[in-house]
Amino acid sequence: MAKVLIAGAGVGGLSTAHHLRRRLPSSDEIVVFDQSAVHTFWPSLLWLMTGTRKETEVVRPLAQLRDPGIRVIEAPITAIDAETKTVVAGDQSWTGDALVVALGADLDPSLIPGLAEVPGNFYTLDGAHAVWRQLQDLQQGRIAVLISRAPFKCPAAPYEAAMLIDGFLRKRRRRPAFELSVWAAEAAPMAVAGPQVSQAVVDALAHRDIHYHPNQTVERVEGKTRHLTFHENANLEPYDLLAYVPPHRVPQVVSAAGLAPSDGWVAVDRHSLETSFSNVFAIGDVTGIPLALGKPLPKAGVFAHRQGEVVAEAIAARLLGRPSSESFDGHGECFIEMGQGLAGFARGNFYAEPTPTIRVYRSGRHWHAGKVAFERQWWSQWW
Ligand SMILES: Cc1cc2nc3c(=O)[nH]c(=O)nc-3n(C[C@H](O)[C@H](O)[C@H](O)COP(=O)(O)OP(=O)(O)OC[C@H]3O[C@@H](n4cnc5c(N)ncnc54)[C@H](O)[C@@H]3O)c2cc1C
Incomplete structure (x- = not known):
C-alpha cells in the first residue's frame, strides 16, 4: 500500500489530491494537511469586499470534501524532512512514498x-x-x-x-x-x-x-x-x-526544510515540478519558476491547478510502474474583473521564448459570466 502526502489543501493541493484519487487504487492512501479547517476560493474575496458575496459563499469546510478517499488532517505543519518525505503536523509525524509541497505563499x-x-x-x-x-x-x-x-x-x-x-x-x-x-x-x-x-x-x-x-x-x-x-x-x-x-514570502517551514532560501521560493523542474529531492514535488505559489524574459512565472491559481494534475499523473505513474507523458507547459488564462458586470480575458503560453505569447480578448459581460461560472464549477466539482 502506497502513501502520498500533500502539504496544503489550497488550489494546488486539492487539485493534486483529486487527480491522484482517480488514478490510484483505493488501497493507496492520500493524506492532505492544512492548518485551516476551510478551503477558500480566493478570487471571490474581490466580490466579498465589494458586497456581492457573503463569507458562506467563499469558503467550504475541508471536512465536507465529497471524496471519502482523501484523508484531511487539520493541523499546522511544523516540520518537513524532504529526504525521508516526512511531515510533522500536530503531534504526529507521517512518512510517505511521495510528497507534494503546496503550501502557497505566506502573507x-x-x-x-x-x-x-x-x-x-x-x-x-x-x-x-x-x-x-x-x-x-x-x-x-x-x-x-x-x-x-x-x-x-x-x-x-x-x-x-x-x-x-x-x-x-x-x-x-x-x-x-x-x-x-x-x-x-x-x-x-x-x-x-x-x-x-x-x-x-x-x-x-x-x-x-x-x-x-x-x-x-x-x-x-x-x-x-x-x-x-x-x-x-x-x-x-x-x-x-x-x-x-x-x-x-516563502513559508518558514519550507525554508527550514532546505527546500528554498528564506528570501526566495522553491526551485523545481519547470515541466515535472520535481524538487532536487527525489519524489518530492512543489507546485503553485510556493515555487519560483524563472522565465526566459528574466521574470518568474506569475503566482496564480490557474497554474497551481494544472501543476497539481501534472504531479498527480507523475506520482501515479511511478507508483504503478508505468510511463507518464504529462508535463506542465506554462499555458494559462485569466479573467480580469472590471466592475459593473464587465470583465476582460487573457490567455496564452507563459513558457514561450523569448517572451510569453498572450492574447488579450475584448472585455464584455460574457467574461464576467465566465468567471462566475468558474466559481460555481469550483465548488460543485469537489463538494
Ligand atoms: C484576492 C485574490 C484573487 C485571486 N484571483 C485569482 C484568479 O482570478 N485567478 C487565478 O488564477 N488566481 C487567483 N488568485 C491566486 C490564487 O488564489 C493562488 O495563486 C492559488 O491559491 C495558489 O495555490 P496554492 O495551492 O499554491 O496555494 P494556496 O491556495 O494559498 O494554498 C496553500 C495552503 O497551504 C496551507 N498552509 C500554509 N502553511 C501551512 C502550514 N504550515 N501547515 C499547514 N497548512 C499550511 C494554507 O492554509 C493553504 O490552504 C487570487 C488570489 C487572491 C488573494
Whole structure:
C-alpha cells in the first residue's frame, strides 16, 4: 500500500489530491494537511469586499470534501524532512512514498512598518470584510489600493479590486465624491504577460478615472493619521481607505526544510515540478519558476491547478510502474474583473521564448459570466 502526502489543501493541493484519487487504487492512501479547517476560493474575496458575496459563499469546510478517499488532517505543519518525505503536523509525524509541497505563499504585512495595524489586507477574509465595511460607511475621500511588494499572487487582483470599487461607487452614484488610486511596487500591471496586456489594464484604469502610480515602494504606513510614505516620493500620501496587498514570502517551514532560501521560493523542474529531492514535488505559489524574459512565472491559481494534475499523473505513474507523458507547459488564462458586470480575458503560453505569447480578448459581460461560472464549477466539482 502506497502513501502520498500533500502539504496544503489550497488550489494546488486539492487539485493534486483529486487527480491522484482517480488514478490510484483505493488501497493507496492520500493524506492532505492544512492548518485551516476551510478551503477558500480566493478570487471571490474581490466580490466579498465589494458586497456581492457573503463569507458562506467563499469558503467550504475541508471536512465536507465529497471524496471519502482523501484523508484531511487539520493541523499546522511544523516540520518537513524532504529526504525521508516526512511531515510533522500536530503531534504526529507521517512518512510517505511521495510528497507534494503546496503550501502557497505566506502573507507578511509586518515587513512594512505600520501596515499590519491597518485592517485592509484584502488578500485575507478578515481584510476583505474590513474593506467592505469601510466602503459602505465612507461618503467621500481618497481610496488607495496598494501593492506593497512584488511578487504577489494573482497579478491582476489589485487592479481588479480598484475597478470593482469604482463600479460599486458608480452604482451607488457616489463616485464623484472619491479619488481612487493604485500605488504599485511594480513598473506595469501584469508585466510578465507583455506590454499589450499591461497597456490594456492601464487604459481600463484611466477610462475609469483611477490614478495609477507605478514604481512606488511603500516604506511606512501611518494608520492613525492615514498617510503612506514611499521610497521614491518625498510627499506623504493621504488616504481615507486603504485596501492593500501585503508582502509575500516563502513559508518558514519550507525554508527550514532546505527546500528554498528564506528570501526566495522553491526551485523545481519547470515541466515535472520535481524538487532536487527525489519524489518530492512543489507546485503553485510556493515555487519560483524563472522565465526566459528574466521574470518568474506569475503566482496564480490557474497554474497551481494544472501543476497539481501534472504531479498527480507523475506520482501515479511511478507508483504503478508505468510511463507518464504529462508535463506542465506554462499555458494559462485569466479573467480580469472590471466592475459593473464587465470583465476582460487573457490567455496564452507563459513558457514561450523569448517572451510569453498572450492574447488579450475584448472585455464584455460574457467574461464576467465566465468567471462566475468558474466559481460555481469550483465548488460543485469537489463538494
Ligand atoms: C484576492 C485574490 C484573487 C485571486 N484571483 C485569482 C484568479 O482570478 N485567478 C487565478 O488564477 N488566481 C487567483 N488568485 C491566486 C490564487 O488564489 C493562488 O495563486 C492559488 O491559491 C495558489 O495555490 P496554492 O495551492 O499554491 O496555494 P494556496 O491556495 O494559498 O494554498 C496553500 C495552503 O497551504 C496551507 N498552509 C500554509 N502553511 C501551512 C502550514 N504550515 N501547515 C499547514 N497548512 C499550511 C494554507 O492554509 C493553504 O490552504 C487570487 C488570489 C487572491 C488573494
